[in-house]
Amino acid sequence: MGRRKAGFRKDHHFNRKKGNSQRTEEVQDSRKPYSDIIKENEKFVQYYKTLGVCKEEEFDEFITSLKTDLPATFRITGSKGVAHKMLEIVQGQLIKDCVDQTEENEKALKIFPLPWYPNKLAWQMELTRKDIRRYEAYYKLHNFLISETEHGTISRQETVSMIPPLVLDVEPHHKVLDMCAAPGSKTAQLLELLHNKDDPIPSGYVIANDVDNKRCYMLVHQAKRLNSPCVAVINHDSAVLPNLFSTSPDGSKQQVQFDRILCDVPCSGDGTLRKNPDIWMKWTAANGINLHGIQTRILRRGAELLAVGGKIVYSTCSINPIENEAVIHRILSETDGALELVDVSGHLPGLKFSPGMEDWLVASRNLEFYKTFDDVDEKWSTTIRPQMFPPKPEDRGKYNLNRCIRILPHQQNTGAFFVAVLKKVKLLNCKETPLISDETKKREIESNSSNSQRKKPRKDGYREDPFVFFKEEEPVWTDIKTFYKVADPFDSKCLLTRCHVGKKKNIYLTSEAVRDLVVTNQGTIKFINTGVKAFVRCDNKNMKCAFRIxxxxxxxxxxxxxxxxxxxxxxxxxITLLLNDDPQHSPPIVSLSETVQKQVEDLSPGSCVLIYKEDTVNPLMIHISGWRGTTSLRCYMDRHSTVHLLRLLGGDISKYDVNKFKKTMDNEFVDEKKEDNGESITNESVVQVGK
Structure with a gap:
């Protein structure tokens, strides 16, 4: 359900008769735009009112809030210096620009930091994404969000989605697994926490997994914005995720036990009604029952992969206790004290939430409610299982389900969410042995039977290009090391390319730990992506080294x-270098300050690093890949990164800060002028029909 994509036309080629240029009869489209969806579902209201998910006097407010659009939110990322500077910009110029341009007939801007997010690095606007796109007063805000998101300095993420990584307590040395990672906003947040100490290559890492091959590439895009060498994206069914192995100091192989695991499982998603209103029409009580089993299996597999003393966060965007507390109760009862719920109620001061439910009813598809499994009608006994029911009153203290966190939409104008933090205090009561799925074995056999290294489509996705790590004496590396005078502590074996033969176009860098994981597990784990681009081939006759930074x-x-x-x-x-967007006419060295001229006087042509540092309490440090030409100097930056740096430096970004509303009006004026002159106008809304 939802709106058609921009540019979609009912007379598109797949709706035309073959060989006929005449427009065919319009195909009836039964889909409804979100604005036409009736946000009502009597069974939904009856179900949650009967379950008592909130206080009776709050229930009407709870339902009403689910029918409103979700406000826009974003997080500030980056190193401490950059984050501090971005916070100044958000609190200062960004808000001022928006407030100054707001007109009486437009929605007033209200933007504020989330009180529970550390260091005011997360912000919420009492505006929806639609508002930001619709009103001209917010075009600068819209441009800011787009450019900074593309650069990676902010992440546009729903408020409640920010909570699981925070309560996971990730440290730079932790081995972290994100079991159901796509589309990747939480993975990006985990990476930020991993790099929290501003260490460019921390000893820990993040393994981001998703069962959907296509969504894995969305995940890659998110991870790439963070430019971390400590992340790998893999593609497996998380319920039967194979064990990963690493190399111990004595050379033996040992199973990886993760310190932190995020288990954000597939769910019915009724907590996202504010941004996915089509769920109003699809919702049934059976949704939660159908998902309970797979959710439990994923959580159990996560518990098996967790190190003793480690933490696992289980989260859903569902309101249903069958998908939430029932899963937690089941895993606690089946693991015989190996896991215990952690109380994180004081972890995020200012966060409004409700404690986990300790008692609930289980309903059939027809909303027949049952208090115990013994009461269940025989016709539902195969779908409603005993494990879905709450603990007995005398056992509630044993499980402490009230330590779970329930966030409801009316509490602080967010979506609904469920979070539970579990700590592993001992090995599970079953033997934790390596688990490799039949799907993985099949893929390994197919991979070994093929001699082709080219990426080819398969039923379960694409066969990835190989990960070819450098050897001790790599000819290409010798030239790079000599030209850039790379210090000896740098381990060139952590560099890789994605081809065995031919010229190496891009060279990527991973951490030592990630390299070991890839090399050790390539036979059993389907790696989609890893490594951050470190060097790029740049064949230039004036350069002694064929690779730039x-x-x-x-x-x-x-x-x-x-x-x-x-x-x-x-x-x-x-600023002068950044404002130059013509690589054919880079700023001459003689036009720059004497300080720069002296430094580059004896610098041979080729790639270099441009450094800027502010002399402040929280110094802004900027490193840019530059190019020293024969007589000029320039920097290698894409458009969004250029805008980002100019914004940090207080430079003029007016030529990039395009007002799309003014641009549209200018185009309309030109079209009207052409029409007045008798000229034809061609645009997307005019379709040329054959005679």
Whole structure:
């Protein structure tokens, strides 16, 4: 359900008769736009009112809030210096620009930091995404969100979705697994926490898994914005996720036990009604019952992969206790004290929530409610299972289900969400043995039987290009190391390419731990992506080295680059370079300050690192991949990164800050003028029909 994609036409080629240029009869489209969806479902209301998911006096407010659109939110990311500067921009110029341009007939802007998110790095607007796109007063806000999201300095993420990574308590040395990671907003947040100490290559890592091959590539896009060498994306059914192995100091192989696991399982999603209103029409009481089994299996597999002393967060965007507390109760009862619920009620001061439910009814598809399994009608006994019922009153203290967190939409204008934090205090009561699914075995056999290295479509996705790590004496690396005077502590064996033969176009960097995982597990684990781009082939006759430094991996390799290829640049010169968007006419070196001229005087042509640092309490440090030409100097930056840096430096971004409303009006004016002159107008809404 939902709106058709922009540009969709009912007379598209797949709706035409073959060989006929005449427009065929319009095909009836039964889909409804979100604005036409009736946000009512009597069974939904009856179900949750009977279950008592909130206080009786709050229930009407609870239902009403689910029928309103969700406000827009975002998080500020990046290193401490950049995050501090971005916070200043949000609190200052961004809000001022929006407030100053708000007109009487437009919705007033209300933007505020989430009180429970650390360091005011998460913000909520009393505006929907539709409002931001619709009103001209917010075009600068819209441009800001787009450019900074693409650069990776902010993440547009729903408020409640930010909670699971925070309560997971990730540290830079932790081995972290995200079991159901796509589309990747929580994975990105986990990576931010992993790099929280501003260490470019922490010893820990994040393994992001998803069962859907196509969604894995969405996950890759999210992870790439963070430019981390400590993440790998894999593609497996999380309920039967194979064990991963690593190499111990003595050379033996040992099973990886994760310190932190995020288990954000597939769910009915009725907590997302505010952004997915089509669920109003689809919702039934059977949704939760049908998902309870797979949710439990995923959580149990996560518990098996968790190290003793480690934590696992189970979360859903569902309101249904069958998908939430019932799953937690079941896993606690089946693991015989190996897991215990952690009380995180004081972990995020200012967060409004309700405690987990300790008693609930189980309903059939027809909303026949049952208090115990003994009461269940025989016709439902195969779908409603004993494990879905709450603990007996005398056992409630044993499970502490009230330690779970329930966030309801009316409490702080968010979506609905469920979070439970479990700690593993001992091994599970079953033997935790390696688990490899039949699907994995089949893939391994098919992979070994093929000699082709090219990416080919398969039923379960694409066969990925190989991950080819550098050897001790890699000819390409010798040239790079010599040209950039790379320090010896840098381990070139952590560099990789995605081809066995031919010229190496891109060279990627991983951490030592991620390299070991990929090398050790390539036979059993389907790796989709890993590594951050560190060097890019740049065949230039004036350059002694065939590779330039890539901005993506610059922060990771910067400490190892020799000082000879580093240029400290004043703010004014850096702004000059950033404002130049014509690579054919880069700023001449003689036009820059004497400070820069002296530094590059003896610098041979080729790639270099441009450095800017503010002298403040929270210094802003900027490293950019630059190019020293024969007589010029420029920086390698894409458009969004350029806008981001100009914004940080206080430069002029007016030529990038396009008012799409004014642009539309200008185009309409031109069209009207053409029409007045008798000229024909062609646009997407005009279809040329054959004679």
């Amino acid at each position: 890539a901005n993506d991996g610059l922060e990771s390799i910067y400490p190892f680059i020799g000082d000879d290829r580093k240029v400290t640049i004043p703010k004014e010169d850096l």
